[in-house]
Every structure is written in C-alpha cells, then in structure tokens.
Amino acid sequence: MARSPHDTRRPLTLRDVSEASGVSEMTVSRVLRNRGDVSETTRERVLEAARRLGYVPNKIAGALASQRVNLVGVIIPSFSNLVFPEVLSGISAELENTGLQPVVGVTDYSAEKEERVLYEMLSWRPSGVIIAGLEHSGNARAMLENAGVPVVEIMDVDGAGVDAVVGISHRRAGRHMAEAIIAAGYRRIGFLGTKMPEDHRARKRLEGFNEGLAAAGIALVDTEFYSGGSALSKGREMTEAMLARSPDLDFLYYSNDMIGAGGLLYCLEKGFDVPGQLGLAGFNGVELLDGLPRKLATMDACRREIGRKAAQVVARRAGATADEAAGGVEEQVIELQPVIELGDTIRRP
Amino acid sequence: MARSPHDTRRPLTLRDVSEASGVSEMTVSRVLRNRGDVSETTRERVLEAARRLGYVPNKIAGALASQRVNLVGVIIPSFSNLVFPEVLSGISAELENTGLQPVVGVTDYSAEKEERVLYEMLSWRPSGVIIAGLEHSGNARAMLENAGVPVVEIMDVDGAGVDAVVGISHRRAGRHMAEAIIAAGYRRIGFLGTKMPEDHRARKRLEGFNEGLAAAGIALVDTEFYSGGSALSKGREMTEAMLARSPDLDFLYYSNDMIGAGGLLYCLEKGFDVPGQLGLAGFNGVELLDGLPRKLATMDACRREIGRKAAQVVARRAGATADEAAGGVEEQVIELQPVIELGDTIRRP
DNA sequence: CCCGGCTACGTTAGCGATAACAAGATGGGG
C-alpha cells in the first residue's frame, strides 16, 4: 500500500523487500515471478512484504539481466485515420493474455520519421515489431532485417516483406470494386481521393481500380484529390465540384468511407437518384457509419482482424527461442480477403 | 547498414563499435549521446563504425545505468472511443521534440485492468504518467502517489487529483448545456446516453445537466441508455424509441456526438422541424461530423488540447531533477473551457 | 623549464535484476 514511515524517496528495490521479509533477493525475485520452487509460507511472507512496501519491480533491470522484454513495437502513420486505432484495438486485445505489451510510435506518413521511431523502438529491444506498410527507407529496412526479432508488416500484401506480412491486397481490392461497378452497368466513373503520395495503399487501390476499368475498356472520366480538413465535409465539397464539372458521371468511387459518406449525404440532399442514376462506393467498411440514411457500398479492410493476426504471429514467434526465430524464419504472408458490401449505393442486378 | 560478414547473430554492443573504431566504450557512448568532449576526428570515426555495423544502442542498459527513461506512460480506457485517439494525437505531437516517447496502455473501462496496466507501466520506471480520469482503485492511487514521477490525470477536473490535472469540468459542461437549452425555450427534455457506470465523465455530465434543469424547476421527462453497437445507428434507434414513448418532447440531449448525429439523421428523415419543434444536442465537438446536413449543437471537449497540455506538464516536470519533482510538487489543475456550439439544432434567440 | 589548466580520452564501479550453480534442510529406503 502506501509508503512506509521512513520515506526517503529512494526507489524500492528487491533488496528492500528481501530485508523486510528476511529472505534473499533471489527468493523474492522467484516469488514475484512465480518461478522455481518456493515454499508456501515464504511466498506469503514475501508477497505480504512487497504489498506492504508498495514495491514495483524494475523491469529495466529485469530485462537487462534476462535478455527478455515483454514489449512489442507498433509503428503506424497516424492516430487520426480511424483505421489505425482499430488495428491497435485488435493488437491490444490479442496481446492481452500473452504478457506482451504494445508500444506505439507514430510516423505521420514520413519515411524519415519512421526511421527515427523505429530506431528508438529497437533500442528498447522489443520482442517483436509490427509496422504498417511495406515501403520503408533503406535504413529502416536494414534495421528490420537485422533486428533479430519477429517483424510483421501490416495492412498491405502487394509487395515484398521483410519477414511476416498480414494484410489485404489493395490493388486487388481496387480491381474488384471496378469489376463490381462495371457489372452493375455503370460506365462513366469518377474517382475522389486523398492527395497523399505517401499513402501507398490508397495509391495501389487506385492503380488496381484503373486496371479493372481498363480490362473492360473503360477509363476514369474525372478525378479529384483533397488534403486536410474534415473528411465528411471534404467529401461533400469534392462531390459538388466534380459533379459540376462532369455532370454526366454515373458513378463516384471514393478512396475512403468518410469522404464517401460526405458525398452520399450531398447526393441525397440534392435529390439524386442513388443508386439508379448515380452509384457511390467507398473503402474500409467503417462500422462507425452504419446508421447513415443509406448504407454506402464499401469493402471491409479487415482492420481489427489484421491487428489480431499480426499480434498472433508476434506472440507465437516471440515465444520461440532466439535460435528458432533466427533459424526457421518461416516467411509468411497472411492475406485476408476484403468482402464487397454493395450496400444501398450500387444497383443490384 | 547491413550486418557484417561474420554474422553470429550476437546482438551488437558498445564493445563491438569500440573495437571497430579503436577507442574505448566510454568514448563511443559519448559520441552516440553527443555528450562530453570528443574530438571531431574520433567522433566521425566512431559514427562511421556504428553506421557500418548497424549498431543500435541498448536503452535498457542505458536506462539502468543512468536512471533515466525517456518513456511516458499513457493510460486510456479504449481506442474505440474516438476521443482518446485524439488525445493521443495531441500528446504525441507535443512530445515530438522533447525526446520523450509515449507508451500506451488500455483499460477497457475496467478499474482492475487499469491497476494491472499501471503496475506494468510503472515497472518500466517511466518519466511520467498520463492517465484518464480521476477515479482509480485504492491500489492504483497509491501507486500513482508513490511513483515518484509526474502524474497527470486528464479529461476531468471534477474531483481530487493525485498530482497535476488537465481537463474540463463535465459537471459544469452539462449544466451549461442545460442552461442554454432552457434559455432557448425548450422545456420537455429527454436524455439519451451510454449504459456505462464506469464512464464517470458521462455520469458527471448528466448530473450537471440535471442540476441545471433543476435550477430552472425542470426535470428530465425521459431517459434512454444503450451499450455496444455502432453509435450512429444506436442513436437512430434510441431516438425512435424515445419519441414513440414520449412524443411530446421538445429537446433531446445526447451524451455524445455520434449518437446525437444518428438521432439528427433520423429526425431529418422523419421530417421533424429541427430545431423549431425539436432541438438536439450532443457532446464532444468531434470534427469528424462536420459535413452532416445540419451542424449538431455540441460542446467541444478540447481533446487534442488536453493531450498537448498534459504532455507539456510532463515534459516540463520530467526535465526537472528528482529532488525538485519530489520537493516542489506544484499541485496544479489546468481547467480548459469547453465552448457551446449551438450549431443548427438549437433555436437561436 | 616548471606548473596550472585545458582537452580528450580511459578506468572503475555500479544500476537492479536474473541465470546458473551451490548448498543447507528434509525425509525415506536400505
């Protein structure tokens, strides 16, 4: 509980507990970690003393001595994009009972900052690293390769990973959406997305989308990009701008659900016939948006599942010994399959 | 860069770098930390060797030796509630150039889990702790008191803090909203909120709201609570249910913007006269929702700002020596003022 | 030419825990 009488503010150590309970530091250590044989009576004596003093073990020292760290580094581009908190939530839930703890770093979509954050993380010798994306600077890649711990690159499987990879194919996702749109009979299609060269996944989706259209002999009629601001209202504005410019469009493909929702609200207000005259689709499948007047067509990006799976991989591998980890580097790619949800904004056959 | 030829997978240490560059470990340490006097030539020689080997310092050892850790523990209830990623974003931004790094733990609104997470965090001897809320278990409170590092409790100022506190008064926020609603002439008021006894802030808002109503001789006409599911569609359902039950209501106060938005969409669809016949208000001021057909009345909870301010406090105090920190415990409460935004869903005078 | 005062390093001794081994108890079988 509270501090003892003679509170000199010197942080407590094993020695304090050992003196208070009349056993060696080693025995205290054993009790606190539930390791090795300790008699029931001394165990209780030790626990009582630790509780009374308010002792909190020093994992720094413990980690140094045991060469074991229960931290998993997680590197994401941003907290603002709804997607990543969801991934984190999955990781956090999955790690829950493994004794591992996530440590989060943010890159703001900057490769240089990613490098710094990664360096910082590795300097804590985590048991594993989960990092968003497959595109990293040369240095970052080298660090990941030499880290000597499991590395899981998440979100995206279109490309070569360093170690394990868990995600979806954004290229294929874009392509499938194009096919679904064409199958529904739409032909004059516009694209609305973010102005982020750093967002490789959005880029790949667009590339795949264009491939899908091309395969049917179609090309995008118009495109519009934005940056910053509230996605919902940006979606509105972009939609208005694009429809003013290209009034004959019959489909709008948005690079994410939030701007798509903005567009949907705009179209409904204007009284457009959705999905008859004008179809709409977004990407991500954010649950947040269930409850809009119509359900926006989208593809679920499996965010939480990606987090869970990635955490599973790390947990399993981190359990293995270093030798196993170094030896049988079972290179693995877990590709999840996003499912198209036509919702109410794509014509049904 | 990459690993050297004879890659035995033994993690690199200062000694490797010191041997590779022909100086002592201490000198390498100095170079890598930019500390003390080192001649330009040896500095470069060392840096070159470190880079060539791909050396990453071991902060565990460093922290143990120097008794300094550049981590700040951040404990939040959940990633799913939009609010907390925003706070994190503020913390992360503010810590950016201080050399400190946030480490996040999640409690799922459980006091017991909060205790575990806190224990875990403190065992890494962070330079500071930022924790959501003022309500903690006895053990947790004791740990915070004895941690010997700056502690900042965030979000809420209605209660007694352990050390520093940064947040808003939810009680007052509720009261002010009640006053604004009454001032606008509404009288028959319903409340819709979450069924979470653990969410103390929502509870305090409701209490304040009731106080505000009581001061005008009014009482809530109806209340409805939900848990789980997508907030937007829950907002819809609850609103429908409540209006079916109490059709004579003239105002609906929602405990957060997401359910409020759901309610707003429902009301607009049904063709209710908002805000004339029926007024609506939420809480949080989530920017995400800019772009709805009408702007929902709300109060900005200053989430990002809370994060920034909390991080500032930690950064400043962590800079001070332990003695200063222990001595001049400048107990401080930073109360931010949420501003009512009437939006389009409360009648204007 | 000696000495004080830099500058640029090196040495020594931990930091607080754990691994690995050592060594008292304890008890049961021969």
Next chain:
DNA sequence: CCCCATCTTGTTATCGCTAACGTAGCCGGG
C-alpha cells in the same frame, strides 16, 4: 544410522551501459 534424492534457499557472475573520477598530452605564461 547413513546416504542420496528432493525441496528450498542462497551465492556469484553477468547483462550493456553510464556517472564520476582519473590521467595523459598539450599549451602558454611566469
């Protein structure tokens, strides 16, 4: 009654790094 297996506890030696102090050179002034 002795010996060895079984339990339980203690000892010793790191883990990789840094604080604090020590010490060669080197310089210039008296």
